[in-house]
Each structure stands twice: as structure tokens, then as C-alpha cells.
Amino acid sequence: MGREGQNILAKTAFLIILAACIVSVAWTGGADTSPDESSRVTEPLAGTAWNLVEFRADNGSIAAPLSGAEPLLIFGESGTVSGSAGCNLYTASYRINGSTISVEPVIATAAYPANEQELAQQEKRYCELLVAAASYRVEDGRLTITGPSGRELLAFARAEQPENLPLLETEWHLAHYTNGNGSTVASPVPGTDITLVFDGDGTVSGSAGCNAYSAPYRVNETGLAVERVIATKASCTEPAGIMEQEQAYLDLLRSAAGYRIVGDTLAVIDGNGRAILFFEAEA
Structure with missing residues (x-):
């Protein structure tokens, strides 16, 4: 599967999970924020969408996701996190209490292109890191998820706002x-x-x-x-x-x-x- 095909899958994945969970994603650039106890800025995540920009690789280094196969993360209004892991769709339950976050084991589809071993490895690692989440912070349009030790695991950028078309006259x-x-x-x-x-x-x-x-x-x-x-x-x-x-x-x-x-x-x-x-x- 080429990168263009992966982009199509990611887009489709977004719609499948978005609609299946009846999530109305808030594509607004700003939300009400308040400082947590460590003076870092946080915000409610429900109704927001994020694109992965960095993740902690197996060897401990910080890596960028594969171009054209960046995972998408959507926080639903009903305690469900979902999106595209790059090729496959996934969903899981999540809970937030202040700046702490926990994600239940991920349920995902299992379709991998035969010649895309690197993509399969990235998706596996991404899902592992998501489930390992212990806390989060949002600063300047960037969502950072950390593990129990405080080590940064995943970093996301807020999804850009699209221009919606009308249902009628289209x-x-x-x-x-x-x-x-x-x-x-x-x-x-x-x-x-x-x-x-x-x-x-x-x-x-x-x-x-x-x-x-x-x-x-x-x-x-x-x-x-x-x-x-x-x-x-x-x-x-x-x-x-x-x-x-x-x-x-x-x-x-x-x-x-x-x-x-x-x-x-x-x-x-x-x-x-x-x-x-x-x-x-x-x-």
C-alpha cells in the first residue's frame, strides 16, 4: 500500500470511528483552560482531535511517525478514545481525573499491507504507548502523554480545522x-x-x-x-x-x-x- 492509500485509509478511519461513536469533534482552535497543580496548562480533552508528531521508540529514542501514516487520536464525549493507528482503526475506553489519564486495552482492526512491516511495527508501538498513558498536558496546541514515571511517550498536534460543506446544494x-x-x-x-x-x-x-x-x-x-x-x-x-x-x-x-x-x-x-x-x- 502506498502512502496515498494510507492517507485515504486514515481519513476513512477518522470518519468510521467519529460516526460510530456519535462524536461531534470540536475543531475549534481554543478551549477553556485552567492551570493544574504544577502550573502547567491543561484542558478537557473530550471532543478534540490530534495528529501524532512524536513517539517513544522501542530503543528509548524520540521518533517521528511514518510520513503519510501519522496516527490520529480522537477523544469522544462518552469516554471513548478512537481513530486511526496509521492503517488500522482502533478504539478504547479512557478516563481522566485532573491531569491523570488511563486508557483501557485497545481494540483494533488487523489489516496490514504485506510489504509494510515498518508500519505494522509503528502501529503496535503506538497502541502500547497509548495504553501506558498515566498523565497528560496541553501546551500551545500540543498534547503530551506521559507514562507512570513521568517519561514522555506520545506527542500530538491539534488537528487542523476543516471547512465544512453544506448537506444541501452539494x-x-x-x-x-x-x-x-x-x-x-x-x-x-x-x-x-x-x-x-x-x-x-x-x-x-x-x-x-x-x-x-x-x-x-x-x-x-x-x-x-x-x-x-x-x-x-x-x-x-x-x-x-x-x-x-x-x-x-x-x-x-x-x-x-x-x-x-x-x-x-x-x-x-x-x-x-x-x-x-x-x-x-x-x-
Whole structure:
């Protein structure tokens, strides 16, 4: 897997975990801060997102993460930390008391490119260090996590603020979709283009790859319901798998219960809080 592919995975990872945990990440540059007992500046971490810039290597030295495979750390509002370890997705429970922090054992997917041993080693080390966290501090947009001895383990920079696009008046193109239980993510069949457009009159429409479709929808700040999807009845034979993909897409769309927009990407969420469809805005 090339670095560009890892970037795509990291971006997708961010959306999966973000949506699955129903986390509304606060992309603001400043938060209320207060000095802790050692006069260092701290802040609540819930709702913040961070990119890894340094970590403690196995030999004790300070190392930078692999370019294009920097882990992403998201602190959820419900005591869940999650993100991308560079290639794989991870999640874990965390607790904070003042400036102390504890992270439960990490649960992660296990997909590694066969020729990326260095990436696999970095991910393993990152997860080990995250679980070893004992305290933290935030200074000048930098999050530092230390171990029980006070030794610095991980250092992060606050994730940059993206510019969100509106749900309406944007043509969305399917980039990824999940299987029925949300455990795997697939890309559309090459040569197909699945689109989604929300009209101001309460109608959603687009192409499902072969057939055109439309449906009434209801939406509020984060909730989304799609009702009575109607599609044309054409049957396409090429490319292979197009009709199976179309049926899967329409079934997922019918199960929509919410959405999130991060940068130029729209994630549609089902009633169980799982991200099921990922769209990118038309360039």
C-alpha cells in the first residue's frame, strides 16, 4: 500500500470511528483552560482531535511517525478514545481525573499491507504507548502523554480545522460503503458512480450506479431519515457486480438515521450509530 492509500485509509478511519461513536469533534482552535497543580496548562480533552508528531521508540529514542501514516487520536464525549493507528482503526475506553489519564486495552482492526512491516511495527508501538498513558498536558496546541514515571511517550498536534460543506446544494459521490454489519469497508465497483443530492424540497435523488432513484427525506442538525426509495427498473450487466452493489447501496440508504460532514466528506450513519456510507463532494 502506498502512502496515498494510507492517507485515504486514515481519513476513512477518522470518519468510521467519529460516526460510530456519535462524536461531534470540536475543531475549534481554543478551549477553556485552567492551570493544574504544577502550573502547567491543561484542558478537557473530550471532543478534540490530534495528529501524532512524536513517539517513544522501542530503543528509548524520540521518533517521528511514518510520513503519510501519522496516527490520529480522537477523544469522544462518552469516554471513548478512537481513530486511526496509521492503517488500522482502533478504539478504547479512557478516563481522566485532573491531569491523570488511563486508557483501557485497545481494540483494533488487523489489516496490514504485506510489504509494510515498518508500519505494522509503528502501529503496535503506538497502541502500547497509548495504553501506558498515566498523565497528560496541553501546551500551545500540543498534547503530551506521559507514562507512570513521568517519561514522555506520545506527542500530538491539534488537528487542523476543516471547512465544512453544506448537506444541501452539494453533489455527493460515493467513496466507500460498509457491509451489513459494518465490519468491513469497500470501494465502489470500478467504472460506477453512485451519487446523492439533497434538494431543498425534501427530496433526495441520484444514481445508484445503474438506476436513478429518489425518495423523500427528513433531516435536522444531525439526524437523517430516508423514506420510500423509488428506483427505475433497468438491469445492467457491466461492470460485474454493479447490480449487487446497487441493491446494497439502496438498502444502506434506507437505514440512514444520521449524518456527519467532516471537511469534504459526508458520512451517513445507521440507527446503531455505525457509519455505513461515505461520500465525497464533487471536485
